[in-house]
Amino acid sequence: MTSGTISSPPSPARATFGASPPPVAPAGTSPRAVATLAHPTGVPGATLGGTDRRRAGPDGSGAGGPSTRAVTVGVVGACGGVGASTLAAAVAVTGARDGLLAVLVDGRHAGAGIDVLLGIEEEPGLRWADLQDARGEVDPVRLLDLLPQWSGVHVLSTDRARSLAQPDEVEGDVLRAVVSAADLVVLDLPQGRVADRARSCDVGLVVALCETLSVAGAQSVAAELVPVPSGLVCRRSAAGRLLPHDVAAAAGMDLWGELVTDPRVATAVEAGAGPPVRTGRDPVGRGRGWAGGRRDRGGGRGRADRGAARSSLGDVARAVLSHAQAVAGSGQAGR
Numbered sequence: 001m002t003s004g005t006i007s008s009p010p011s012p013a014r015a016t017f018g019a020s021p022p023p024v025a026p027a028g029t030s031p032r033a034v035a036t037l038a039h040p041t042g043v044p045g046a047t048l049g050g051t052d053r054r055r056a057g058p059d060g061s062g063a064g065g066p067s068t069r070a071v072t073v074g075v076v077g078a079c080g081g082v083g084a085s086t087l088a089a090a091v092a093v094t095g096a097r098d099g100l101l102a103v104l105v106d107g108r109h110a111g112a113g114i115d116v117l118l119g120i121e122e123e124p125g126l127r128w129a130d131l132q133d134a135r136g137e138v139d140p141v142r143l144l145d146l147l148p149q150w151s152g153v154h155v156l157s158t159d160r161a162r163s164l165a166q167p168d169e170v171e172g173d174v175l176r177a178v179v180s181a182a183d184l185v186v187l188d189l190p191q192g193r194v195a196d197r198a199r200s201c202d203v204g205l206v207v208a209l210c211e212t213l214s215v216a217g218a219q220s221v222a223a224e225l226v227p228v229p230s231g232l233v234c235r236r237s238a239a240g241r242l243l244p245h246d247v248a249a250a251a252g253m254d255l256w257g258e259l260v261t262d263p264r265v266a267t268a269v270e271a272g273a274g275p276p277v278r279t280g281r282d283p284v285g286r287g288r289g290w291a292g293g294r295r296d297r298g299g300g301r302g303r304a305d306r307g308a309a310r311s312s313l314g315d316v317a318r319a320v321l322s323h324a325q326a327v328a329g330s331g332q333a334g335r
Helices: 031-036 084-097 114-118 140-145 167-181 191-198 212-225 244-251 263-270 313-333
Strands: 071-077 102-106 153-156 184-189 203-209 230-235 254-259 309-311
Touching (some): 071 212, 071 313, 084 114, 084 184, 114 153, 140 167, 184 191, 203 313, 212 230, 212 244, 230 244, 230 313, 254 313, 309 313
Parallel strands (some): 071 184, 071 203, 203 230, 230 254
């Protein structure tokens, strides 16, 4: 595949697993069993050989310890084109670098999947359409094992050639399985599904531009997120005359970050490398902070003030993750 292009999606007759070739199933597992992920009766969902999956090391061994629910962050744009999917991916990969078992979930079930943004649309693995028959108790370990990965993040994406026919009958069971097995779940939510999925989230994050239309969108989304604790990240635009704290104040939200537009992000995505998630400490270029590069094989809790993070995609993602962990930890301690 050449840099900067997207190949034609596989034909429906060959699109059993959303990409070509189909994923490699564990030994002794039939393709249909992979697609249905039926859970044997009486087998605990979040365990693998008696070891908590989230505490397991790369070799499958684990340090044990009590099982805890994943921190779930719902990310939504105040309007289209603000970079919400990009920031969602950045938060997920930041968690993975911290040693968390992170899962990025595409909240859309039709159209271009988030795997295209990441440059892994040709990678084998399950997509949402493959889970149409997943009902009831879904085996979380097998599910995560069969998802494609991007920079250490498990990715559940929609398929650009096939949509999930009955998402309301499938999504809840699948998300419960993911949350039971992961440390961090980042949901990339479309605006039309915020109210449906807000109850699944510990924390909400709204991404907005410093423009009037975006302010109106942020106000609408903030109302749908109630009572989920939520924060706002703003990205300045050439046309907008508002400041980030103006947007946050108008939306009635804490300002968690001010995202600086970086043309290298769009360049990297167009090249098939996925968003480059770096922090201010990382060198420019493909240094330790780079995330992606799989398709192109050639080459203070923020009130609306100066306490919000102002920097690169990686710096803002780090600040958002810290806020989310603090808010979720407070919420779980109060239950």
